Amino acid sequence: MEKRENNGRSNYNTSFSQEVFQNVDYGEEIKMCMQCGVCAASCPLSLQMDYPPRQIFAMIRAGKRQEVLSSKSIMLCTSCYACKVRCPRGIPVIDVMHGLAHYAFKQGFVPRKKTANFGREFWNQIYRLGRIDEKDLSRRYFFADGFVDGIKNGLEMADMGITMVVHKRMKLLPERKIKGIQSLRKMLDKAAEMGKGGARR
Amino acid sequence: MKYYLYWGCSLEGSGANYLVSLKPVFKTLGVEFEEIEDWNCCGASISYVGANDLSLKVLNARNLALAESKGSHDIVAPCSSCYIQMIKVNHEIKEDEELAKKVNQILAEGGLSYKGSIRVRHLMDVLYYDVGLEKIRQKAVKPLNGLKVAGYVGCQSVRPYGEYDSVERPVIQDRILEALGAQAVAFPKKMRCCGSGIFLPEMEYSFRLVRDILQDAVDHGGELISTVCPMCAMNLEVYQPRINRAFGTNFDIPIVYLTQLMAAAFGLDLKREAALDHNIIPPETILKAAVG
Numbered sequence: 001m002e003k004r005e006n007n008g009r010s011n012y013n014t015s016f017s018q019e020v021f022q023n024v025d026y027g028e029e030i031k032m033c034m035q036c037g038v039c040a041a042s043c044p045l046s047l048q049m050d051y052p053p054r055q056i057f058a059m060i061r062a063g064k065r066q067e068v069l070s071s072k073s074i075m076l077c078t079s080c081y082a083c084k085v086r087c088p089r090g091i092p093v094i095d096v097m098h099g100l101a102h103y104a105f106k107q108g109f110v111p112r113k114k115t116a117n118f119g120r121e122f123w124n125q126i127y128r129l130g131r132i133d134e135k136d137l138s139r140r141y142f143f144a145d146g147f148v149d150g151i152k153n154g155l156e157m158a159d160m161g162i163t164m165v166v167h168k169r170m171k172l173l174p175e176r177k178i179k180g181i182q183s184l185r186k187m188l189d190k191a192a193e194m195g196k197g198g199a200r201r
Numbered sequence: 202m203k204y205y206l207y208w209g210c211s212l213e214g215s216g217a218n219y220l221v222s223l224k225p226v227f228k229t230l231g232v233e234f235e236e237i238e239d240w241n242c243c244g245a246s247i248s249y250v251g252a253n254d255l256s257l258k259v260l261n262a263r264n265l266a267l268a269e270s271k272g273s274h275d276i277v278a279p280c281s282s283c284y285i286q287m288i289k290v291n292h293e294i295k296e297d298e299e300l301a302k303k304v305n306q307i308l309a310e311g312g313l314s315y316k317g318s319i320r321v322r323h324l325m326d327v328l329y330y331d332v333g334l335e336k337i338r339q340k341a342v343k344p345l346n347g348l349k350v351a352g353y354v355g356c357q358s359v360r361p362y363g364e365y366d367s368v369e370r371p372v373i374q375d376r377i378l379e380a381l382g383a384q385a386v387a388f389p390k391k392m393r394c395c396g397s398g399i400f401l402p403e404m405e406y407s408f409r410l411v412r413d414i415l416q417d418a419v420d421h422g423g424e425l426i427s428t429v430c431p432m433c434a435m436n437l438e439v440y441q442p443r444i445n446r447a448f449g450t451n452f453d454i455p456i457v458y459l460t461q462l463m464a465a466a467f468g469l470d471l472k473r474e475a476a477l478d479h480n481i482i483p484p485e486t487i488l489k490a491a492v493g
Binding site: 084102118167169188191194 | 211213214216239240241242244245247248251253254255256258259263285303306307308310355356357360361363369392393394395397398399402406407439478479480481
């Protein structure tokens with residue numbers, strides 16, 4: 001009789017799940033997943049995803065690193081919290097998805113370029129000013145892929161910008177930093193270093 | 202009744218009609234407030250791309266620490282994103298001693314600390330539980346006379362904690378609308394997400410979400426939609442012409458903040474105090490017809 005390794009169990013590749021547990025914020029929470037799919041049924045964008053959250057968790061367990069980190073699903077979370085509220089095992093699905101998105105981004109995966117650009121510019125602006133200045137954020141987001149795209153994007157959205165100004169819903173004052181910006185940056189630097197998500201880079 | 206008011210970035214820009222109307226409404230109801238000095242952005246729903254979770258926690262802990270250093274009032278956050286980010290961190294710091302230590306170690310870099318003594322509340326929580334429907338009814342000298350309003354709750358103002366209202370079947374916004382004399386319209390999509398923070402980069406997908414919400418509100422008789430979230434307001438109102446173009450629909454339904462309806466029902470100035478001139482799809486005609 002042929003001798004089978006691992007008492008007949010197939011050789012599961014656990015290196016990616018270990019990587020997720022260690023480096024992804026809330027990554028360990030997926031250990032609780034029982035594959036019921038309530039998260040997928042509750043998600044407003046699950047139909048647009050290549051793999052619903054439930055399947056993403058299964059793929060992590062199966063060691064599918066490339067597929068998970070380059071999946072558009074992890075960038076399509078609208079942060080509506082329906083999954084977190086309904087998960088019968090209490091998994092904060094949204095937080096895991098955010099953690100995966102950040103980790104993928106840090107590892108050089110960009111499954112949704114526009115969303116990645118927007119998120120990056122958003123965060124950069126908080127780091128730079130301490131607050132969000134919507135007009136400046138849109139400008140930076142539109143021009144994130146270069147000048148030509150920027151002009152094109154700007155023209156496409158120009159009517160909306162003008163409407164917002166006319167209706168007093170765009171702050172026209174030049175952007176201003178909060179008073180404590182230096183100390184805020186010091187704190188954020190330390191948090192980036194002490195927290196998860198940026199390892200292995 | 203005094204609170205720290207954390208109004209956040211949106212209410213100074215695209216959500217200006219929310220803040221402009223909120224201030225006189227608070228004044229009418231006798232609610233005092235103080236701005237958290239030198240507050241920073243909460244991180245909203247998209248920063249996670251560039252920041253790890255601890256950074257987002259620190260961002261909110263700084264605001265909580267700044268409030269705590271001034272006293273012990275509750276923080277009221279009218280923006281649902283500010284609310285959820287802040288209350289989440291507040292909960293986690295209180296439940297997880299190790300996290301609290303870590304966060305305080307980082308806050309110390311800026312000479313701050315947070316003990317965890319501050320309570321974070323949503324505007325609707327304060328309106329319903331502290332101010333009370335009776336007071337709101339009393340102040341509604343120009344009741345909305347059965348105006349059919351679809352009270353859109355969206356996601357982050359009640360989920361995930363359900364601190365003051367049900368996470369699946371919230372009623373508080375409807376009760377406030379009724380206290381103003383309006384008729385709160387029931388519509389199944391009132392808890393469905395509008396696309397929130399990824400609306401702009403994921404417009405194609407988000408358009409469908411918003412189309413379904415608008416259609417649902419209209420189908421159930423809503424003459425206007427009220428909201429308590431600057432992202433909901435932006436996504437449902439400002440993109441309506443583009444959604445019409447994309448789907449061949451002809452939505453023309455005003456989206457107003459609950460506080461704008463309150464200001465109107467309280468008999469305050471429709472332009473200066475209810476900020477109706479800030480709305481792109483004008484609600485004046487419908488409101489004036491109701492108020493008389």
